[in-house]
Amino acid sequence: MNTNEESQVDRTTIDEIISRHRGKPGELLTVMEEIQEASEFKYLDKLSMDYLSSQTKVPLSQIYSVATFYSFFNLKPQGKHSIIVCRGTACHTKGSKTLLNDLSTLPGCKEALDSGETSFTTDDRLITVKTVACFGQCALAPVVAVDGIIYSNVTSEQIKKLLQHLQEDKKDENIRLY
Numbered sequence: 462m463n464t465n466e467e468s469q470v471d472r473t474t475i476d477e478i479i480s481r482h483r484g485k486p487g488e489l490l491t492v493m494e495e496i497q498e499a500s501e502f503k504y505l506d507k508l509s510m511d512y513l514s515s516q517t518k519v520p521l522s523q524i525y526s527v528a529t530f531y532s533f534f535n536l537k538p539q540g541k542h543s544i545i546v547c548r549g550t551a552c553h554t555k556g557s558k559t560l561l562n563d564l565s566t567l568p569g570c571k572e573a574l575d576s577g578e579t580s581f582t583t584d585d586r587l588i589t590v591k592t593v594a595c596f597g598q599c600a601l602a603p604v605v606a607v608d609g610i611i612y613s614n615v616t617s618e619q620i621k622k623l624l625q626h627l628q629e630d631k632k633d634e635n636i637r638l639y
């Protein structure tokens with residue numbers, strides 16, 4: 462496994478991604494997306510971004526502003542499973558705070574979210590909990606995305622069951638909320 466001090470994506474892979482998209486519309490976004498996807502823990506690490514900047518001559522500051530602007534980019538290692546809770550007004554009204562409280566039973570999660578972080582990953586890198594401002598599906602509130610699948614009208618019972626399922630012995634399975 463790579464450590465944080467090593468580039469998460471090897472240079473040959475980054476070179477190949479850059480050359481495949483060179484000169485195409487939206488080149489930087491696509492390249493960054495593919496580098497993140499190639500990273501074991503699905504994030505853009507500093508060394509990979511340094512190398513991308515040096516190879517493309519795009520200033521590092523520009524790469525970071527893109528990475529921080531789009532919520533689908535991660536600057537920290539991600540868990541195997543992701544649970545994203547919408548914190549928009551419609552979802553809040555329909556109980557998203559309760560869902561977040563259920564997830565905050567994961568050790569360290571409450572502290573991270575209370576300190577203003579929008580993302581938390583368990584120490585064993587099994588689960589990443591995130592919040593978003595709005596999924597754009599307010600009529601289906603409260604909305605939660607689990608491993609990229611959007612679920613509507615999510616209940617506290619479903620979240621608790623999901624956590625229990627993950628913390629038992631089914632960690633490697635694809636997970637579904639219902």
Ligand code: FES
Nearest residue numbers: 547549552596598
């Ligand atoms: S407020 Fe949650 S989807 Fe819009």
